[in-house]
Structure formats: structure tokens, C-alpha cells
Amino acid sequence: DAGVIQSPRHEVTEMGQEVTLRCKPISGHNSLFWYRQTMMRGLELLIYFNNNVPIDDSGMPEDRFSAKMPNASFSTLKIQPSEPRDSAVYFCATTQWADTGELFFGEGSRLTVL
Amino acid sequence: GENVEQHPSTLSVQEGDSAVIKCTYSDSASNYFPWYKQELGKGPQLIIDIRSNVGEKKDQRIAVTLNKTAKHFSLHITETQPEDSAVYFCAALGGSWGKLQFGAGTQVVVTP
Numbered sequence: 059d060a061g062v063i064q065s066p067r068h069e070v071t072e073m074g075q076e077v078t079l080r081c082k083p084i085s086g087h088n089s090l091f092w093y094r095q096t097m098m099r100g101l102e103l104l105i106y107f108n109n110n111v112p113i114d115d116s117g118m119p120e121d122r123f124s125a126k127m128p129n130a131s132f133s134t135l136k137i138q139p140s141e142p143r144d145s146a147v148y149f150c151a152t153t154q155w156a157d158t159g160e161l162f163f164g165e166g167s168r169l170t171v172l
Numbered sequence: 173g174e175n176v177e178q179h180p181s182t183l184s185v186q187e188g189d190s191a192v193i194k195c196t197y198s199d200s201a202s203n204y205f206p207w208y209k210q211e212l213g214k215g216p217q218l219i220i221d222i223r224s225n226v227g228e229k230k231d232q233r234i235a236v237t238l239n240k241t242a243k244h245f246s247l248h249i250t251e252t253q254p255e256d257s258a259v260y261f262c263a264a265l266g267g268s269w270g271k272l273q274f275g276a277g278t279q280v281v282v283t284p
Contacts (some may be wrong), residue, residue, distance in 0.1 A: 100274060100275075100276045101261065101274040101277075102275060103271060103272070106271070114271065133175075149215050149216075151181070151215070160206065160218055160221065161216075161272065162218075163215030163216050163217065164215050165213070165214055166214075166215050167214050170280070
């Protein structure tokens with residue numbers, strides 16, 4: 059398997075623009091997590107899905123952030139409108155068994171909002 | 173919720189020496205404790221994990237110990253090599269299903 063695939067790897071945009079980050083999970087993994095990593099706050103869980111259903115979105119910072127998982131092979135994290143403080147590396151991670159905690163991370167999407 | 177503290181934030185060791193990273197957790201219900209290694213420009217990768225019914229686990233040069241009473245666990249890397257240079261994260265899972273709480277990370281630098 060190719061692992062968790064994220065795109066784009068790098069995104070530079072201007073404040074106010076819409077940003078869409080994409081994730082393709084490992085086949086057969088039924089839980090998907092979106093994390094944000096910054097120097098100040100470390101790894102923060104934004105939202106996670108189980109069987110394509112959002113289970114906990116309490117980590118989503120505000121209404122500007124939204125995430126979807128329309129099917130088992132694809133998820134998106136959208137920021138609209140983007141702000142400079144959203145600059146971070148966003149990771150998608152998936153697992154077959156959410157109760158064991160073993161997550162497989164993608165290589166991340168580095169977002170810079172000017 | 174769970175709170176995980178990790179120390180030190182940076183660790184510099186000579187090649188061949190040992191490295192130890194320590195973490196404490198707050199939720200006594202936590203029952204799974206993985207360690208992740210993150211290399212520059214990549215996502216974290218699981219290197220070893222331990223469950224609350226085990227006190228110690230070893231895999232070649234790395235080992236993890238768990239003290240449930242004190243609520244702390246540690247990562248030990250022996251005979252360090254330059255390729256061990258990375259950021260290491262501890263994490264704890266418990267209480268809320270499917271949610272791992274990560275520590276702040278330790279930047280390990282192994283100098284030849």
C-alpha cells in the first residue's frame with residue numbers, strides 16, 4: 059500500500075482565500091484523523107471520522123474550518139476564509155482500529171497564509 | 173481530559189550513548205502508550221508502544237517502561253546512531269475512544 063496520501067504537500071495562499079487539503083487513507087482503515095502541528099501548540103487533533111462519520115470535531119478551531127469524508131477513500135479539510143494564524147502543517151492519519159491508537163500518518167500539507 | 177507532559181524538549185547525545193525521554197500522564201484510565209518518531213519533513217511514525225498490563229517492552233535498541241502507579245512512562249534508546257536524530261513524541265490513549273493525546277515532543281540530536 060502507498061500509505062496515507064495527502065495533497066498538496068505545500069500551499070502558499072493569501073489571507074481570505076479558501077484552502078482545501080485532501081487525504082486518501084490506507085485501504086481498509088476505517089478511522090481517519092486530521093491533526094494540525096505548530097511549534098507553539100504541537101500536535102492538535104482537529105477532527106476524526108469513523109466509517110466516514112464525524113465522531114468528534116471539538117478540536118476544530120472555529121467555523122472557518124470544515125471537514126468532510128464523502129466515502130471511505132477520501133477526506134477534505136477546508137479553511138474558508140484563511141488567516142495567517144492558520145499557517146501550520148496539517149496531517150491526516152488513519153487506522154484500522156481506533157481503540158489501539160496505532161496511527162499511520164501522511165507526510166503532511168504545509169500551509170502558509172500570507 | 174488527558175494531559176501528557178514530556179521532558180526534555182531537546183536532548184543532545186554522543187553517538188553510542190543512551191537517550192532517555194520521560195512522559196507523565198494525568199488520566200488513570202489511559203491504557204495505551206505509543207511513541208512516535210518524526211523525521212524532518214515527514215509525518216510521525218510509530219516506533220514502539222506499550223499497554224497498561226505490561227511494565228516494559230523492548231525492540232532491539234529501543235525500550236519503553238511504564239509505571240502505572242506514578243503515571244509515567246519512558247523511552248530508552250541505547251547505542252544511539254546519527255539516524256536516531258529526530259523528534260520523538262509520546263502519547264496516551266484512554267477515556268475518549270479514538271483520541272490520542274500527544275506530548276510536546278523531544279528533539280534528539282545524535283552527534284558523531
